[in-house]
Amino acid sequence: MNDWALSLLLLLPIISSIFVYLLDKRNLIKAKFLATGIITATTIFSIVLWFTEFVPSDRLARAADSDGFLLHFQADWIPSVGITYAVGVDGLSMPLVVLTQVVFLVSVISSFYVHEDEGAYYSLLLVLLSGVMGTFIALDLFLFYIAWELVLIPMFFLIRQWGGPNRKYASIKFFIYTHLASLVMLIGLFMLYLNVDANSFYLPDLKAGMPGIDVKTLQLIFWLVFVGFVTKFPQVPVHTWLPDAHVQAPSPGSAILAGLLLKMGGYGLMRIGFWLFADTGFFLTEEGKTVRVIIAWIGVVSMVYPALIALQQDDLKKMIAYSSISHMGIVLLGLAAYNPLGFNAAMYMMIAHGVISPGLFLLSGIIEHNTKSHTRDISKVGGLAHKMPFTGGLFVFLGFASAGLPGLAGFVAEFNAFVAMFDDTELLGGPWKVIPIIAVMSVIITAGYYLWAIERVIYKQPTEELENTKPGKWYEVWPVFILSVFTLVLGLFPAIVWWVLDEFSTSLL
């Protein structure tokens, strides 16, 4: 079972997408049910894999047999240039795999409101699932790049066909922007391959060959791949595609964008920027320290500046979009701290944000679908608690979670990231102490815009936009509830996932 488990998770969605489309066209099986069924099956399978592969304590011994990865499978593809089909998971990718499945399941159920071109919508969603899965489990850089690019096409069409009023602009901007960044990353990957001189794109082979490369080349490679990943995160100053793409996408699409595509950038940076570089000692050199400080500055600017913009937004979705950029800044800060606690915090932030922000986007979708003129404007919507109490409560819950309330998932990540920065007495906790100080202070801004939005949207008297509003439909509200449960559990019992992350982080340093 080990050999084909990941390939099944990877290939089943994309292959079944054709059938979902055709069966719906001929009105044999409704696309929404078939797609939900497939994704439910893969979600359950991935959770089963988590318990059978990761929980048993002999996992490290088993992983050592297969280059440090579990559920490992490798087959020759193009031997003359060293490209193989290789998949596997470790402490970094497995939580993200489970997260992918959960977020997709939640999104596919919330998509039941779509009535136009359903067959196309659900099949695109399935292709997207394969693409996101592929980036997390690929152990060969070419396979990684193929999956990375594969994500762009379904997302483009999802935004363009089912999105908001400015969707044409948003979709092509998203596509060209991220594609250009990916190409820069590809050049970096090529440089990596050529400098390691092992004629292999297989990650463990590359990791073994890294120590031989000189520092200047390592620095160039790092910056090239960094461009690609930081555009996906996204961080200032290449973040401008995100507000348009997130706002114009249909809410399940935004959920996947915010919950997963952003994490692809984080995963890529950790895997290729940090895991691959682990044995080279690059980050202990002068150049490496400069890199860390620059990353920290990018992170903290990306925390503060978008937060200030979020404060002045009227469109609820745009506010949440900017808050996503702000949260991803914490990931960079955790990475820049370069200690186990920092890495753990960065990874945990990816997971936490991956459950919180899809929930928030889906909630904004609920608001949009249930107001009279389909608006999300904070100034026009008010008093949601009177009309949709449960939904309003969920919004308050997730809003606080995003602001970092202790006891919920976001706090665990933020707190540990800040401690990690202060712990790093050499750089961030020392001469650059201003960075963590600004970061901690900026939490106030986050709390500010969320509280203010909650006050205006959920409480106060109901505006006329909510005149005929009834409580939200089950397929819109219950997915958000599931995500909230995850948020609570991950906030109260972080140990469930923490030890997996910790193992990975300590192995890096």
Add this chain to the structure above:
Amino acid sequence: MVEFSIAWLPVYVIIVGIIINLVLDLWKREDARFWVASATALTIVATALSVIYVKDAASSALFNYGEFYVFFSLIGLLSSLIVVFVAWKDMSLELDIGVFFSLLLLANVGGMVIAAAQHMVALYVGYELVSLPSYAMAAFRKRDKSGAEAALKFFLLGALSSAILVYGLALYYGATGTFSMGATADPSSESLRLVAIILIASGSGFKIGLVPFHFWIGDVYSGAPSSVVTWLAASSKKMAFAFVMQLFFVGMKGWGTTWGGIFAVLAILSMLLGNIAAVIQTNVMRILAYSTIAQAGYIMIGFAVYGYAGNATAIAAMNGIGVQIIAHVLMKGAAIVSTFVIIDNLGSSELINFKGLFRKNKLVSWSMAIALASLMGIPPLMGFWGKAYLFLSSVSGGMTYLAYVGLVGSAISLYYYMKIINMMIQKPDDEVEIKVTTPIKITLVIMTSLTVLLPIFLERILVVIKAITEEIY
């Protein structure tokens, strides 16, 4: 006295094919379409088989019949098959359709001569043998004014480039003292060599469509009949690449650092200008024409690396060139054939005519979409692999700046390719049906499947390319 050599078998097959075509044309007159097209298709298949059969035949002073010969002859022949299927419909209203197909077959003889040549004169003869029928094919629709104008432009510029090329070859003779390819140059002929390279590059750059020798492409592609455009883009251009490879890789072997640098400059110009010019076009055929210029630029990256960095990167560069050439036949061919369907049904290839194609005709729109995605370089389609290998070779040859320009060009190209796809997925304005003939349906299905499925067999292709590189390096 004519010496018989078994190696000439493919030419004899073609000659038989031409005779059969002309006879069928005279016999059947108005009904000749089906017979002549089938006869041509069979001839092409038979020629392809005979090419494989005569591989490694004894070489003479003028020709050798190795891996390079087989690979490029087959590419030329198989891409001509696409032209046959398009011309079946496109030229259906013309009399003397047998003549058109005969010209096509003759041009293929030229392609085979180019691929087999070992001597500059033989190479040039092959080149002219490809060009002259092309000019005639471009002018084939006698009553079409824009076609006649396009053909005249093509002919005049082609003749001019040919003359420049011959001058360059003469200087090559001056520098080396012989017309054999790969000759060592007289040590004192530095400047003579440089001028020879520049003239030969200019003359041959015309056929490939390199900037600044590209001015004919936009007008000829949009003016000439679609089957001729298919021929030019999918088939003749590949023979042109083989021609340039023979001239530079084999012919001017030792002078790599000079012509490598020149090709690097031409590559950058082509990638940038081709992509930027395509952005403002509203006619899909013109967009494809400019994208061809850009694609030629990408392939030139491989040429530049091969020449300039040489040695260790030769195989990497050839990988890129070879895979991109195969990919280009498939994707450009599919794109042009799909555009032809629109021209055939709606009169012109203006962008607006593509509106709503997804609902009107699934086959054509999907073929077009996959072809455009491949041109964009979306993995895992063939077009991505070509670009990836080309960029990889440029990084490994230390010419990373070529890859940077390439990726800027790719990013720009996303815009105009997506413009076409966007138009196709909108709701149609009218209910006009888009009809496709069966031969074209088959062609589109085959080309699209190959674009999607060939990447699985990439290893096989790379093995062949490695053999070719070892032969000519």
